[in-house]
Amino acid sequence: MTQPLPSGDPAPGPQATGPAAGRAPDPVANPAANPVGPGLDDIAAAERLLGVTYTPAERAQMLDNLEGQIASAVARRGVRLSNDVPMASRFDPRLPGFRPPAAPGRVRFSAADPGPLPDSDTDIAFAPLPRLAGWIARGAITSRRLTGIYLARIAALGPKLECFATVTPDLALAEADAADALTRAGVNLGPLHGIPYGLKDLFDTRGITTGWGAEPFRDRVPDRDAAIVGRLRAAGAVLLGKTTLGALAYNDIWYGGMTRNPWNPDEGASGSSAGSGSATAAGLCAFSIGTETLGSITSPCQRNGTTGLRPTFGRVSRAGAMALCWSLDKIGPMCRGVEDTAMVLSVLNGPDPADRSSIDMPFHFDAARGIEGLRVGYLPEAFAEGATAVDHAALEAVRDLGLEVRAVSLPDLPYGSLINVLYAEAAAAFEDLTLDNTDDTLTWQEDGAWPNTFRKARFLSAVDHVQLDRLRYRVMEALDALFADIDVLVGPFMTGPMLVASNFTGHPCLHLRAGFIDSPTRGKASLGSGKLSTGEAADGPTHTVPQGISLWGGLFDEGAVLALGMALEAALDVADRRPPIA
CATH class of the missing domain: 3.90.1300.10 (Amidase signature (AS) domain)
Incomplete structure (x- = not known):
């Protein structure tokens, strides 16, 4: 996989003209598709995707404030972020007390004669x-x-x-x-x-x-x-x-x-x-x-x-x-x-x-x-x-x-659990493809391909x-x-x-x-x-x-x-x- 932070102004991501064939409207990206809001059954179903279990009383408590949480997410998605916009937080591999390798600060390559140029290209x-x-x-x-x-x-x-x-x-x-x-x-x-x-x-x-x-x-x-x-x-x-x-x-x-x-x-x-x-x-x-x-x-x-x-x-x-x-x-x-x-x-x-x-x-x-x-x-x-x-x-x-x-x-x-970090960052880097349904234009659409991975990543827990x-x-x-x-x-x-x-x-x-x-x-x-x-x-x-x-x-x-x-x-x-x- 691969890399960040272009210094130029990349071309804007492709804009979809409508939902892909066979794809149901997204009630989160488009709240009008679900005017009633989430219900108790929706919460119970989501629990199975996240590997957690709540009681009926706990689910009922959530109903009053889940809509605000969803609305905040939808509002954020209204701000399109091009691929060259970095994260505010950044990873530094050095732990406290890190000391650089003790080595002379020089680079020296082989000085041997390369020999005669071969006849063969x-x-x-x-x-x-x-x-x-x-x-x-x-x-x-x-x-x-x-x-x-x-x-x-x-x-x-x-x-x-x-x-x-x-x-x-x-x-x-x-x-x-x-x-x-x-x-x-x-x-x-x-x-x-x-x-x-x-x-x-x-x-x-x-x-x-x-x-x-x-x-x-x-x-x-x-x-x-x-x-x-x-x-x-x-x-x-x-x-x-x-x-x-x-x-x-x-x-x-x-x-x-x-x-x-x-x-x-x-x-x-x-x-x-x-x-x-x-x-x-x-x-x-x-x-x-x-x-x-x-x-x-x-x-x-x-x-x-x-x-x-x-x-x-x-x-x-x-x-x-x-x-x-x-x-x-x-x-x-x-x-x-x-x-x-x-x-x-x-x-x-x-x-x-x-x-x-x-x-x-x-x-x-x-x-x-x-x-x-x-x-x-x-x-x-x-x-x-x-x-x-x-x-x-x-x-x-x-x-x-x-x-x-x-x-x-x-x-x-x-160690393998860390791969979910990759899924989340990659899905964020190409969020527009998922939300606009333009991910369907990629040739490779098997289970392990990016389009499917990006979609599944929406169900990863922020916690x-x-x-x-x-x-x-x-x-x-x-x-x-x-x-x-x-x-x-x-x-x-x-x-x-x-x-x-x-x-x-x-x-x-x-x-x-x-x-x-x-x-x-x-x-x-x-x-x-x-x-x-x-x-x-x-x-x-x-x-x-x-x-x-x-x-x-x-x-x-x-x-x-x-x-x-x-x-x-x-x-x-x-x-x-x-x-x-x-």
Whole structure:
């Protein structure tokens, strides 16, 4: 899922011309549809939806003042709130007494010679960022040629994978030429100078369609750039186009079809950063940008075999990005290597007053940093039922690096219950779609899809929501205690409590390829009943597909996670394998 707080003025939400076919009038949105007001039977029925029970006398007491409560809600709904209006309250992942990681305030990447430029365009396209950056800096390849290689691959493979919503060849070549002119003048803007990338289509791009993957917004053209677009441009990166996302940042179904996994095009790429995962895995860009609310970087990285870094909440500005959940949305790089993610994050990092949740915190990374002394833990329950042989092999590989890996634990808390916070914020972000009945225009209408989820969220209790926020604080304390004893936690991203817990606490996560499994074609991901599923495998022929492992770290301590990730990536030696479609 995904992101907030656009700096531009987004196009207004679509206005309905009447109730959708088959949908009964809403007596709350339209009080005239129910002139009598709520009765005792209505209260009793509502109790069943909320999981509470009142006595007949208690119900009778409510009758005199419920109408005022409803009228207040209806009056508030008369104020239309566009997607860029933030919440007044804001989430801060730091607990009292938080201390930033004790590390030198510098960023240093690999200084090794990138070697000779390959003869094959495909080999160039799949090269890691340190080599691409080295070739450009040395004049071995121009940004224009590199951009042309990726544009040709997009033209050939993009339609098969349905991973680009919009391609911007003229803009890309113009930006590449600008980078080359600077190179000739002896100016290099940094590690992404002249490097072409794909941008998830929920980030505003001035004059370029930004459709959020959803039919009601498919013609939306913003008049400003998102904050990270400006940062990437200032760093010399080249925008190839907008990668697809599942509608409103959920799954891989969008108004242009289903984004496909390059390892098995019969199945979806997972989501919601579906196009970013698919395009990067297939070598259609050097790197891409994804977002995560609950699994939207890690899940497509798992499915497509890419390496994704979900930074600490607040590290990267979300200004100019579609808001799904203000207290959860995070922005991060999706790449083909661990150091690549560090290079991209070094450009994205930085405070921004346009994002109320932005936190000013330096990014520390040293490619030469060793892993000696790192304290590594794992949750035994995460390696129980549901874990694969690849997961267990990855844990052993960490031990083989000479590190002591010990079992750790988290308190027994209902972590999955926190997902109701996501439902409530997402339903609020797109309330107009529900109240105007324009949610019916979205293609994906299954039980787990957003339209149904938004409707059900109207029945969530506000009291429970406050209590969930307090539970969230307990979970923050639990993870704070965990990372006081260890530096990095290793485990499967889906089993165990960490996918939910770490997203709600804002802790960073690196997901990298760890091996391969043979699997039949898998179905769509789903989010419901307090858990996320990446899709069940159907019967049929199997395909060799990638499998990843996750590393979590302390708040704003991505450096430790990246150090272990680089060492593990080298030990596993599976990052260079390419999907058959490539």
